[in-house]
Amino acid sequence: MNSRKKLNFDTVVIGGGIAGLQTAIDLGDQGFKVAIIEKDATIGGTMIRLSKVFPTLDCASCITTPKMSEAAHHDNITLFTMCTLNALDKESNKVTASITQQPRYLDPDKCIGCRQCEYNCPVYVLDEEQGDLTLRKAAYIPFSNAIPQLALIDVENCSLCGKCAKVCPTDAIDYFQEPEDFIIEARTAVVTTGFNMTPADQKKEYGQGKIENVITALQMERILAPHGPYMRALRPSDGKEPESIAFIQCAGSRDKSLGVSYCSRVCCMYAIKQCMLLSGSLPLADLTIYYMDIRAFGKGYEQFYQNAKAMGIEFVKSKIASISQGADQSVALKYEAQEEGGKLATREHDLVVLSLGIVPEWDPTGICDIAKDTDQFIQCKMPKIAPTITSIEGMFTAGVASGPKDIVDTIAESGAAAMEAGNYMKHYH
Amino acid sequence: MSKDNDKNKDDEATDINENTDANDTVEKIGVYICHCGGNISDHVDVEKVAESVKNIPGVTKVHTNSFMCSDPGQELIEKDIKSGSINRVVVASCAPSLHESTFRGAIKRADMNPFLYDHANIREQVSWVHDGEPATAKASILVKSSIEKARGLKALDVLKVDAKKHVLIVGGGIAGMRSGLDLAKQGFEVAILEKSPFLGGQASKLSRLAPSYEYAKDLIVELYTQLSKQNKVTFYTCAEMSSFKGYIGNFDVTLTREPSDAVKSKSKGEFVENRGIFIDNIPKETEEIAITIGAVVMATGFKTYEPAEDEFGFNKLEPVTTLEQFIQDYKKAETKKGILYLNNKKIKRIAFIHCVGSRQIPGIHEPDKNGNLNEYCSRTCCSSTLQAAERIKTTCPNTDVFDFYRDIRTYGRFQEDIYDSASEKGVMFFRFEPDAQPEVTENKNGKFPISIKTKDVLTFNEEIEVDVDLVVLVTGIIPNDISSMINMMKLPVGTDKFLQEVHPKLRPVEVANTGILLAGTCQAPMDITESCAAAQAASVKATALLYKGFVELDPFVAQVDTELCKGHGECLKVCPVDNTIEIDKVAKVNPALCTGCGICTAVCPENAIDVMGWSLKQYEKMVDAILAA
Structure with missing residues (x-):
């Protein structure tokens, strides 16, 4: 049992979000064999969980699924989901990744994704895929376009009632499945580990997550997504259709008190996008964005911003001083009203969205010697002319792992990482 | 619980005509209709569409799914093919441009010819533009017409053509050099076309770069040093493209090289300030070079916006300059008693005005003489301006620096640090609204030659007047004029005049013309990091x-x-692509050149020419189906 499986690839890609998928596809298209290591039960990363993307308003599912599907069906790409990376080492031209695959508590070769286990499971738990705004079962497939379409059992919440095992048509359920350790040996590695948001309860002035109807931008993404928790735009506390919605920009970025002094780069645009989508589903709602600077710098972004202004979305230049609970479960914001001579003003909104900061998802400390920079993201050794090269030869990085980035910049950088890795294997190996 | 039911419903399949396996030559059409997670089903009654087509003769399977492009959706198709239930596929979902290749892939995996498939667009053409009953009716009609087209589909083979492992890079700036280096390392032959005698492009004019303070010159020299070690790279300097023909894998390009009196006394490989690395092979007389290449990387770069006459006093008041000029002058700047001296002139006070020629708003800003407005943000100027401001305050603390901005966009990694540092060192910021731009006037009697008036949003719209020695206009980025190449190569251009990528999110370095790729600022404003990432992405696509x-x-x-x-x-007369058709008793088509536009089929008096997969007969059947409904 303990003899660890060893697999060989040309490149091991750490993280199966859009950066990892694009990197793997661009390497696979050059003929290299690639393994994608993903910690979740599905590939797709943050992008597949979004509603629509700026500035095209393409639905995120519609444009992410083809990439997921392309990677999953690519002759040169192998996916490993539910994997924890224990160590990533580089020694004498060889990258070694030591990995533990967490159990799904079912045999992936037998599971046909029919969801009978899910339909029959009696246990309901908060659905993290829906921003904890609704419930899922303890036996479940993460979402309808997850890849692979395999169920898993959330063993922490499972009541061991045995129903799933009884209804499974292929006898795939295995309550005694153990984590499996294995090793991937490769010639190169690409770190595409993506991001996380700063905690919503971090800032004392913003109520530390205890105020009703203050949600995060990623929760708003789910509310706006086609298969969202409510299938329409409602506020969580009482299901009221909000008549006034506010966005607080830089609620976790450009804020030295939180240790995030940098700009998170995408929040201005997603707040504007969410306003545009809300104005579609709630045409009468008042939409307000409280901001410091609107950073609409990408291709077509400024025009998107100007359109939002023309649509009547209100932009208030101000850093919100504090958030408190208002009357009737509304949210009261205190701020300096610059248009009114700088006097301290308070306004109430039915629903408030925090544009939290972006922080790295993965900390290499103790796992890999790859250098971090002062902002804690992966350090780029030649940030100008070779932006994907890291401190370790043969290890590359792309996407938000090396700093906040939007999807298009992530896609370009992923191509760049695939080029660097490809050329490295061609020449120095 | 209701959610579970919904999910059950997604996979509802209607099995009809179970006696289908009688004869395999009969068309057995599978129809797969997508909800697109609500994008379609919010406006189109998908189940009703399914119901409306299930009894059409030859239709043997009808499925609906919330995301047909997802794995479970694709598996429906694969399963039906493998079980022998179908031999034609109709997918009704989004535009084929998004998912055609996805479904072809699924069909191929099930060992069926991927061209026995047609696609009805019921999202862009239906649910996004219609609502309610009419939407459902139109979706139904489109699916029916697609079924009729699918009936006449024949198995086709992809065309295989030899491809030259030789890439032409148009433009010898940072992006072009970066891409050339990547492709040379791949072992490809690389031709770098550059109109000047120098490599390095616009970056050669820069000094220290934000936010790393590296010298632009060092980066150019580094890239050139690596490039010159590659033995398959040819530099065609002093050159322009004079003709472009062919197709991916085999483009025939003519380059015309002209003599230049740029620099005579420089030696090859030497960096010339503001111009780049000198490539010492200037032709003595005009010469034409013909090359055949497999792919093209466009790296034609940008130029800076030239302010209109008297825009913020430009070209009218002497102490008004541009950021581009300021960077040149600052390279030779002097400091006396902590005060900046530029061109021997004391600059006690200096002002920067952002967004000159960028973020222009219709109705507020004046269009240029061609009626153009630059509505986009030029992306790089906030950081370069703040770095310049920060450098001045660091080396000349007794010069006052004023910064007039709309939004500070220090979005990139470590750029915010420059903003912080500039603020800490005493740069004074004023924020203006686009409809109340700063006024720059001559200050005849004052201590300083220029006066700037503005309404400052930061001090609650206080009217502020600042007198300064020099005004620096932070001019934006506009694409280089490459109209002759745009015409020759038939390149798509956006409303912002930059080259237009296939998909602004997912395919940023490709254009609709296969084999032509985009690197750097010909596609949109970018800094050097972003240009190099785009260049490398273009390289990987070419590879x-x-x-x-x-x-x-x-x-x-x-x-x-x-x-x-x-x-x-007659076909030859109307064919829009040169050399595609030749007449040798009968017409002959070069399939690699043919774009399948079908104009020839419309004019042929004998109905002897037809587009494979899109025949006239199929069109007739489609029209009949539409009219019948």
Whole structure:
């Protein structure tokens, strides 16, 4: 049992979000064999969980699924989901990744994704895929376009009632499945580990997550997504259709008190996008964005911003001083009203969205010697002319792992990482 | 619980005509209709559409799914093919441009010819533009017409054409050099076309770069040093493209090189300030060079916006300059008693005005003489301005620096640090609204030659007047004029005049013309990091296209029925692509060049020419189906 499986690839890609998928596809298209290591039960990363993307308003599912599907069906790409990376080492031209695959508590070769286990499971738990705004079962497939379409059992919440095992048509359920350790040996590695948001309860002035109807931008993404928790735009506390919605920009970025002094780069645009989508589903709602600077710098972004202004979305230049609970479960914001001579003003909104900061998802400390920079993201050794090269030869990085980035910049950088890795294997190996 | 039911419903399949396995030559059409997670089903009653087509003769399977493009959706198709239930596929979902290749892939995996498939667009053409009953009715009609087209589909093979492992890079700036280096390392032959005698482009004019303070010159020299070690790279300097023909894998390009009196006394490989690395092979007389290449990387770069006459006093008041000029002058700047001296002039006070020629708003800003407005943000100028401001305050603390801005966009990694540092060192910021731009006037009697008036949003719209020695206009980025190449190569251009990518999110370095890729600022404003990332992404796409030595093209090209053709040559007269058709008793089509536009089929008096996969007969059937409904 303990003899660890060893697999060989040309490149091991750490993280199966859009950066990892694009990197793997661009390497696979050059003929290299690639393994994608993903910690979740599905590939797709943050992008597949979004509603629509700026500035095209393409639905995120519609444009992410083809990439997921392309990677999953690519002759040169192998996916490993539910994997924890224990160590990533580089020694004498060889990258070694030591990995533990967490159990799904079912045999992936037998599971046909029919969801009978899910339909029959009696246990309901908060659905993290829906921003904890609704419930899922303890036996479940993460979402309808997850890849692979395999169920898993959330063993922490499972009541061991045995129903799933009884209804499974292929006898795939295995309550005694153990984590499996294995090793991937490769010639190169690409770190595409993506991001996380700063905690919503971090800032004392913003109520530390205890105020009703203050949600995060990623929760708003789910509310706006086609298969969202409510299938329409409602506020969580009482299901009221909000008549006034506010966005607080830089609620976790450009804020030295939180240790995030940098700009998170995408929040201005997603707040504007969410306003545009809300104005579609709630045409009468008042939409307000409280901001410091609107950073609409990408291709077509400024025009998107100007359109939002023309649509009547209100932009208030101000850093919100504090958030408190208002009357009737509304949210009261205190701020300096610059248009009114700088006097301290308070306004109430039915629903408030925090544009939290972006922080790295993965900390290499103790796992890999790859250098971090002062902002804690992966350090780029030649940030100008070779932006994907890291401190370790043969290890590359792309996407938000090396700093906040939007999807298009992530896609370009992923191509760049695939080029660097490809050329490295061609020449120095 | 209701959610579970919904999910059950997604996979509802209607099995009809179970006696289908009688004869395999009969068309058995599977119809797969997508909800697109609500994008379609919010406006189109998908189940009703399914119901409306299930009894059409030849339709053997009808499925609906919330995301047909997802794995479970694709598996429905694969399963039906493998079980022998279907031999034609109709997918009704989004535009085929998004998912055609996805579904072809699924069909191929099930060992069926991927061209026995047609696609009805019921999202862009229906649910996004219609609502309610009419939307459902139109979706139904489109699916029916697609079914009729699918009936007439024949198995086709992709076209395989040899591809040259030789790439032309247009533009010898940072992006072009970066891409050239990547492709040379791949073992490809690389031709770098550059109109000047220098490599390095716009970056040669820069000094220290934000936010790393590296010298632009060092980066250019580094890239050139690596490039010159590659033995398959040819530099065609002093050159322009004079003709462009062919198709991916085999483009025939003519380059015209002209003599130049740029620099005589420089030696090869030497960096010339503001101009770049000198490539010492200037032609003595005009020469033409013909090369055949497999792919093209466009790296034609940008120029800076030239302010209009008297825009913020430009060209009218002497102490008004541009950021581009300021960077040149600052390289030779002096400091006396902590005060900046530029061109021997004391600059006690200096002002920067952002967004000159960028973020222009219709109705507020004046269009240029061609009626153009630059509505986009030029992306790089906030950081370069703040770095300049920060450098001044660091080396000349007794010079006052004023910064007039709309939004500070220090979005990139470590750029915010420059903003912080500039603020800490005492740069004074004023924020203006686009409809109340700063006024720059001559200050005849004052201590300083220029006066700037503005309404400052930061101090609650206080009227502020600042007198300064020098005004620096932070001018934006506009694409280089490459109209002759745009015409020759038929390149798509956006409303912002930059080259237009296939998909602004997912395919930023490709254009609709296969084999042509985009690197750097010809596509949109970018800094050097972003240009290099884009250049490397373009390189990887070129590599994937060419590394096998052949490319595969769609088979939707014109085909001549030699029995019927009388060689009139009507097709040749209307064909928009040179050399595609030749007449040798009968018409002959070069399938690699043919774009499948179908104009020839419309003019042929004998009906002897037809586009494979899109025949006239199929169109007739589609029209009949539409009219019948």
